[in-house]
Amino acid sequence: xxxxxxxxxxxxxxxxxxxxxxxxxxxxxxxxxxxxxxxxxxxxxxxxxxxxxxxxxxxxxxxxxxxxxxxxxxxxxxxxxxxxxxxxxxxxxxxxxxxxxxxxxxxxxxxxxxxxxxxxxxxxxxxxxxxxxxxxxxxxxxxxxxxxxxxxxxxxxxxxxxxxxxxxxxxxxxxxxxxxxxxxxxxxxxxxxxxxxxxxxxxxxxxxxxxxxxxxxxxxxxxxxxxxxxxxxxxxxxxxxxxxxxxxxxxxxxxxxxxxxxxxxxxxxxxxxxxxxxxxxxxxxxxxxxxxxxxxxxxxxxxxxxxxxxxxxxxxxxxxxxxxxxxxxxxxxxxxxxxxxxxxxxxxxxxxxxxxxxxxxxxxxxxxxxxxxxxxxxxxxxxxxxxxxxxxxxxxxxxxxxxxxxxxxxxxxxxxxxxxxxxxxxxxxxxxxxxxxxxxxxxxxxxxxxxxxxxxxxxxxxxxxxxxxxxxxxxxxxxxxx
Amino acid sequence: xxxxxxxxxxxxxxxxxxxxxxxxxxxxxxxxxxxxxxxxxxxxxxxxxxxxxxxxxxxxxxxxxxxxxxxxxxxxxxxxxxxxxxxxxxxxxxxxxxxxxxxxxxxxxxxxxxxxxxxxxxxxxxxxxxxxxxxxxxxxxxxxxxxxxxxxxxxxxxxxxxxxxxxxxxxxxxxxxxxxxxxxxxxxxxxxxxxxxxxxxxxxxxxxxxxxxxxxxxxxxxxxxxxxxxxxxxxxxxxxxxxxxxxxxxxxxxxxxxxxxxxxxxxxxxxxxxxxxxxxxxxxxxxxxxxxxxxxxxxxxxxxxxxxxxxxxxxxxxxxxxxxxxxxxxxxxxxxxxxxxxxxxxxxxxxxxxxxxxxxxxxxxxxxxxxxxxxxxxxxxxxxxxxxxxxxxxxxxxxxxxxxxxxxxxxxxxxxxxxxxxxxxxxxxxxxxxxxxxxxxxxxxxxxxxxxxxxxxxxxxxxxxxxxxxxxxxxxxxxxxx
Numbered sequence: 001x002x003x004x005x006x007x008x009x010x011x012x013x014x015x016x017x018x019x020x021x022x023x024x025x026x027x028x029x030x031x032x033x034x035x036x037x038x039x040x041x042x043x044x045x046x047x048x049x050x051x052x053x054x055x056x057x058x059x060x061x062x063x064x065x066x067x068x069x070x071x072x073x074x075x076x077x078x079x080x081x082x083x084x085x086x087x088x089x090x091x092x093x094x095x096x097x098x099x100x101x102x103x104x105x106x107x108x109x110x111x112x113x114x115x116x117x118x119x120x121x122x123x124x125x126x127x128x129x130x131x132x133x134x135x136x137x138x139x140x141x142x143x144x145x146x147x148x149x150x151x152x153x154x155x156x157x158x159x160x161x162x163x164x165x166x167x168x169x170x171x172x173x174x175x176x177x178x179x180x181x182x183x184x185x186x187x188x189x190x191x192x193x194x195x196x197x198x199x200x201x202x203x204x205x206x207x208x209x210x211x212x213x214x215x216x217x218x219x220x221x222x223x224x225x226x227x228x229x230x231x232x233x234x235x236x237x238x239x240x241x242x243x244x245x246x247x248x249x250x251x252x253x254x255x256x257x258x259x260x261x262x263x264x265x266x267x268x269x270x271x272x273x274x275x276x277x278x279x280x281x282x283x284x285x286x287x288x289x290x291x292x293x294x295x296x297x298x299x300x301x302x303x304x305x306x307x308x309x310x311x312x313x314x315x316x317x318x319x320x321x322x323x324x325x326x327x328x329x330x331x332x333x334x335x336x337x338x339x340x341x342x343x344x345x346x347x348x349x350x351x352x353x354x355x356x357x358x359x360x361x362x363x364x365x366x367x368x369x370x371x372x373x374x375x376x377x378x379x380x381x382x383x384x385x386x387x388x389x390x391x392x393x394x395x396x397x398x399x400x401x402x403x404x405x406x407x408x409x410x411x412x413x414x415x416x417x418x419x420x421x422x423x424x425x426x427x428x429x430x431x432x433x434x435x436x437x438x439x440x441x442x443x444x445x446x447x448x449x450x451x452x453x454x455x456x457x458x459x460x461x462x463x464x465x466x467x468x469x470x471x472x473x474x475x476x477x478x479x480x481x482x
Numbered sequence: 483x484x485x486x487x488x489x490x491x492x493x494x495x496x497x498x499x500x501x502x503x504x505x506x507x508x509x510x511x512x513x514x515x516x517x518x519x520x521x522x523x524x525x526x527x528x529x530x531x532x533x534x535x536x537x538x539x540x541x542x543x544x545x546x547x548x549x550x551x552x553x554x555x556x557x558x559x560x561x562x563x564x565x566x567x568x569x570x571x572x573x574x575x576x577x578x579x580x581x582x583x584x585x586x587x588x589x590x591x592x593x594x595x596x597x598x599x600x601x602x603x604x605x606x607x608x609x610x611x612x613x614x615x616x617x618x619x620x621x622x623x624x625x626x627x628x629x630x631x632x633x634x635x636x637x638x639x640x641x642x643x644x645x646x647x648x649x650x651x652x653x654x655x656x657x658x659x660x661x662x663x664x665x666x667x668x669x670x671x672x673x674x675x676x677x678x679x680x681x682x683x684x685x686x687x688x689x690x691x692x693x694x695x696x697x698x699x700x701x702x703x704x705x706x707x708x709x710x711x712x713x714x715x716x717x718x719x720x721x722x723x724x725x726x727x728x729x730x731x732x733x734x735x736x737x738x739x740x741x742x743x744x745x746x747x748x749x750x751x752x753x754x755x756x757x758x759x760x761x762x763x764x765x766x767x768x769x770x771x772x773x774x775x776x777x778x779x780x781x782x783x784x785x786x787x788x789x790x791x792x793x794x795x796x797x798x799x800x801x802x803x804x805x806x807x808x809x810x811x812x813x814x815x816x817x818x819x820x821x822x823x824x825x826x827x828x829x830x831x832x833x834x835x836x837x838x839x840x841x842x843x844x845x846x847x848x849x850x851x852x853x854x855x856x857x858x859x860x861x862x863x864x865x866x867x868x869x870x871x872x873x874x875x876x877x878x879x880x881x882x883x884x885x886x887x888x889x890x891x892x893x894x895x896x897x898x899x900x901x902x903x904x905x906x907x908x909x910x911x912x913x914x915x916x917x918x919x920x921x922x923x924x925x926x927x928x929x930x931x932x933x934x935x936x937x938x939x940x941x942x943x944x945x946x947x948x949x950x951x952x953x954x955x956x957x958x959x960x961x962x963x964x
Contacts, residue, residue, distance in 0.1 A: 072663065130923065188742050218962060440606075444605075445578045
């Protein structure tokens with residue numbers, strides 16, 4: 001009853017305002033149900049409140065009992081102080097509690113308030129012997145990864161999930177503020193976006209007929225990229241983007257690959273040069289990062305202090321300078337001149353391997369670096385021909401970042417009907433992509449776009465070595481838990 | 483060069499501020515590149531500007547040429563006025579143009595400004611004979627649906643896409659403002675969320691081995707719901723949500739079903755009754771709708787005036803009153819007493835069919851209505867047992883809306899370990915869902931959640947009869963174009 005009366009759900013025009021209003025609203029009644037972040041940030045000492053969450057620590061002392069209660073709204077728990085008479089053997093690490101009492105100004109500088117409890121109800125018990133996480137132990141990311149259904153109950157992974165949620169909001173905010181229309185590009189597609197990697201194919205699990213006929217009448221795959229569908233939209237909208245899951249059926253156990261991962265993809269019409277794309281890529285990286293560092297300071301600190309000590313300096317350095325731009329040919333010169341022993345030798349025309357990408361990033365001062373104008377023959381049919389010689393290149397660009405290597409890939413798209421048709425004919429794909437040629441037949445415009453791997457972005461900012469630790473439920477070959 | 487210098491990309495804290503700032507910034511240089519929505523809403527007459535877009539109408543007159551140019555940033559085009567000497571045979575409906583000139587106050591009340599052009603460059607031609615959309619013709623939604631790669635170039639579908647983008651933003655904003663953490667629940671899953679419908683199964687399109695082994699070692703499916711994964715998170719976060727694609731391999735050609743559709747799903751911990759859920763559902767419906775009606779007024783009007791005349795009155799009526807709540811038992815009484823001839827007869831214990839849902843909505847005044855407490859045996863294993871008799875019900879709720887029928891479905895979840903275990907044992911699913919039982923073993927809390935079909939929501943608000951017309955690329959049996 002209290003809950004229904006006290007909670008206000010609304011879309012406020014400015015962040016924070018809703019919170020302030022609902023906190024004021026709450027304070028009229030007693031006890032007021034508060035989320036812990038609200039109790040810590042906005043509530044007046046003296047207020048009679050009710051909080052609900054999970055116990056993160058228990059310290060019974062002679063006359064008092066101290067609990068830390070967390071409800072996921074912030075990394076910082078609320079300290080609950082109660083008379084020892086309120087102690088209960090089922091008040092264990094991981095148990096769920098419902099606490100009422102009075103907020104008091106805290107004597108400790110680490111927290112603004114604490115809750116002097118007059119009632120503690122154990123809502124859900126948690127047997128400390130069976131529960132895989134132990135009080136006061138710092139479990140490694142590898143250890144907690146074994147418990148996909150429980151790992152959100154650790155500090156590290158709940159911080160990761162809050163950061164991921166805020167970074168997602170920042171991506172949407174960046175594009176919205178800059179006039180991009182969000183397009184829900186399809187997951188199921190009949191394209192096999194040439195060159196983008198191994199595909200998953202799908203059919204109903206219990207086909208109605210004998211399985212000789214496809215559900216969609218044609219073979220259908222999981223999308224490896226929303227690019228071609230965004231390009232459809234680029235014929236009517238000058239700025240579009242999509243942000244969702246994409247898929248690769250690659251048999252990889254790498255620390256940088258997943259079978260299901262999130263991509264941010266944008267497409268800009270009426271481009272004049274690759275600079276129109278690198279500007280969006282760099283501004284997005286910068287804006288989202290600044291937002292996350294400002295809005296998730298506590299959660300980010302956990303990673304920068306305990307997971308990868310010192311990583312904050314790398315991040316600060318990344319955001320201080322403009323990202324340098326070098327051509328692929330420059331990159332090959334740098335690699336050829338280097339004294340580093342590479343597993344894969346380099347020459348003009350070769351693909352850049354992760355070892356090369358990491359070397360280039362170091363060479364440029366350990367900050368993100370754009371590499372442009374790749375060999376024409378390395379790039380898919382849609383990349384725009386630079387029509388140069390003798391070194392024939394396409395107007396493509398990658399963004400390489402510290403620790404990760406390739407974070408973004410993009411290109412201007414071939415908007416010239418005759419050049420695109422010739423290339424598709426050469427590849428025997430003219431019929432398959434006749435709809436794509438139509439986009440160039442009717443009101444074609446110069447345009448380009450890029451994709452950013454969202455998990456790799458999180459790895460880069462947080463310094464997390466393994467991509468499986470930045471995604472709620474990692475999917476990779478031989479593993480699809482839950 | 484102008485583009486790179488003039489554009490500012492940033493995350494502003496309040497919507498609109500970034501636009502105002504960039505418009506001021508633009509005006510320092512000449513010609514200033516503007517999006518058409520900026521030219522129409524924020525730019526000073528007298529400014530020397532450059533716009534780029536697609537021609538939506540051409541009217542050559544004796545001394546002047548009139549063009550309407552659209553770039554997707556708004557439904558309203560910018561009127562371009564030029565001397566007849568600038569006319570060009572390739573200035574046709576659908577062609578892409580780059581126009582510079584001076585903004586003038588418009589003599590017409592329908593538009594604030596028009597562009598007096600001194601230069602018009604045709605960037606991409608469009609042969610009006612081959613282009614499937616004709617100038618001045620109003621094409622039906624059925625007609626334009628035949629051209630999935632071009633239909634965004636029509637007014638109706640570009641309006642739909644802007645509305646869909648804004649409604650998506652409003653959903654995220656609603657949850658963010660109310661303290662929900664966004665979770666990217668997985669698309670690929672090894673669960674076959676019992677009872678939710680037909681599944682798609684996936685494997686690599688070119689398996690490395692002879693196909694006897696699964697890529698993920700186990701059979702893998704496309705998610706029909708993020709609920710169970712959200713419930714994982716409900717053990718650490720008191721409010722979570724997800725918004726993404728879900729899948730059903732149903733062989734349906736209905737106007738309300740797709741094989742790939744978007745769902746908004748939320749899960750709330752520490753619930754006390756179904757009212758905690760209906761409040762979130764109703765507030766979300768109301769807030770998102772009010773946002774869309776306010777921020778996409780022009781685009782929504784196109785649907786309310788030309789696609790379903792009179793639908794605005796239905797929408798206004800929906801938003802005026804609180805949504806009534808009736809129990810399933812009430813609903814059966816209403817249906818049994820009705821004089822309507824139903825195809826499916828009704829009795830306590832039967833599933834409600836679309837015809838019943840639509841009747842109930844009409845009966846309650848043609849506004850959204852909640853139906854609660856369905857027969858226990860109709861609901862999946864996770865629905866919370868009301869432990870009532872003789873009519874045994876579960877704490878489940880559906881939201882039925884005008885024109886569509888079922889829009890949302892939700893329930894309290896069975897948080898009591900012993901009851902859940904007994905039900906899973908009965909169904910022989912105890913081993914499959916041992917991880918799900920773990921959620922009740924460790925710090926279990928009363929919780930519940932719901933899912934909303936996003937396409938059906940758009941149908942309901944816009945009055946669009948066919949679900950294929952509210953999604954960028956519809957996927958259904960025998961159809962997966964592009």
